Every structure is written in structure tokens, then in C-alpha cells.
Amino acid sequence: MPGEGGVSYDSEKQGQVAPKVQESQEAVQTSSRASYALSSAQTSSVWGSERGPSRFGHRSSDMFSAISDILSKENDLIGRFETEMRNAMESHTRTDSENADAVHNIRGSMDESAQKGAVAHALARVNNSQEASALNAALAAASGFLGGSVAAGAATGAAAGAAAGVASGGDTEGTRNAPVQGQQKDI
Incomplete structure (x- = not known):
């Protein structure tokens, strides 16, 4: 029953992959926080008040802020992926079990x-x-x-x-x- 029709759930492989998804999510979150910190570090005390350097500081702050926002959204997407995949795998496992039980019941009820x-x-x-x-x-x-x-x-x-x-x-x-x-x- 499990694995018929080209669809199967390999719990061993999932056990190997799940930590990698969490590691990726943590890495993206760390990068997002670091980008936000870089954005916040672009102050007038660093760049001064002259027009050119000050403008460059603001643009750098905007860039790091945008990168932080992108990484934060990417992190949310990875989290959604992890949740949806976990739900799909639980559903697949539950369906496999229900199908196996149903086939067993059908076979048991059919006498000669x-x-x-x-x-x-x-x-x-x-x-x-x-x-x-x-x-x-x-x-x-x-x-x-x-x-x-x-x-x-x-x-x-x-x-x-x-x-x-x-x-x-x-x-x-x-x-x-x-x-x-x-x-x-x-x-």
C-alpha cells in the first residue's frame, strides 16, 4: 500500500532533511538581524553631515533595511514551507494507515x-x-x-x-x- 502510485513518504529521509530546514531558517533569521543591525549603524555620527557621505549613509541604511525585510519575508516563507510540508506528510502517513486498515478490513470481510x-x-x-x-x-x-x-x-x-x-x-x-x-x- 504505502508508496503505490508513485507517491510515498520516507520518514527516514524526512528525519534527515527536517533539521536542515530549521538550520536554513535560523541562518536566514540571523542574516536578517545582521542586516537590520547594519541598517541601524548607518548614523550621522558615522557618515558625518556632509551631503555626499550623509546621502551615501542613508542609501546604505535603506539598502540594509530592504535586505533585512527581504530576508525576514524569506524566513516567513521557509516557516510556511516547513509547516505545510509537515502537515502534508502527516496527512500522507494518516491516509496510508487508513488505506491499509481499509484494505485489511475488506480482505478480512470477503470470504470465499x-x-x-x-x-x-x-x-x-x-x-x-x-x-x-x-x-x-x-x-x-x-x-x-x-x-x-x-x-x-x-x-x-x-x-x-x-x-x-x-x-x-x-x-x-x-x-x-x-x-x-x-x-x-x-x-
Whole structure:
């Protein structure tokens, strides 16, 4: 069950990756704080009051402030990613467990007679299908050169062989040797 359909949750790999996400988040947070500190350090006491250096100090402060803001938002995004991935993995694990329980319950509740009943219903649907009607019509049309009783016997044999094949899950003598359209069988 787990891992079917190309989707799986590998708790071992997740256990290895989760600390890396937290480390990344901490590194980005540290960088954001450092950028904010650099922004705050750009004061007139450092750059003086002359127009050029003062303006450069303000632009540096704006730049470090913008970088701090970007890193803070990046940190929020990493936090959202971590939360959403954790929720998705918990959901996946819960669904895997629920599916495994459901399959176990289904398998446990199907005894041999229930399985035979399901096969019998499937065979009845096959027998009453458009395809079966078309086969019977084709056999009736071919009865002129096959002989009426041979055509009826072939239809019955093909249906019985197909039914046995469905019930057993494989080919039977009836399905392997059934005549194919366009193929003439010596009688």
C-alpha cells in the first residue's frame, strides 16, 4: 500500500532533511538581524553631515533595511514551507494507515463465498453484455457454414471458457482454442 502510485513518504529521509530546514531558517533569521543591525549603524555620527557621505549613509541604511525585510519575508516563507510540508506528510502517513486498515478490513470481510458471488455477478454482466449479444449474432449468422448445433455449441463453449478464465484469472482450454473471427476451424 504505502508508496503505490508513485507517491510515498520516507520518514527516514524526512528525519534527515527536517533539521536542515530549521538550520536554513535560523541562518536566514540571523542574516536578517545582521542586516537590520547594519541598517541601524548607518548614523550621522558615522557618515558625518556632509551631503555626499550623509546621502551615501542613508542609501546604505535603506539598502540594509530592504535586505533585512527581504530576508525576514524569506524566513516567513521557509516557516510556511516547513509547516505545510509537515502537515502534508502527516496527512500522507494518516491516509496510508487508513488505506491499509481499509484494505485489511475488506480482505478480512470477503470470504470465499463472497468472492465467488462477486465472480458470478461479473460473469452475469459479461453474459448479458452488448459484446456477448454481438458474438451470439455473429455465430448465428455463421451457422449456415458452421452448422446450427456447432455454432450454438461454440457460443456456449466460448462463454463457458471465458467464464472459467475470468474465475481462475487465466486462460482455459475454451479461451485458448476458441475460434477467432476470420479463422476457419476444421471440423
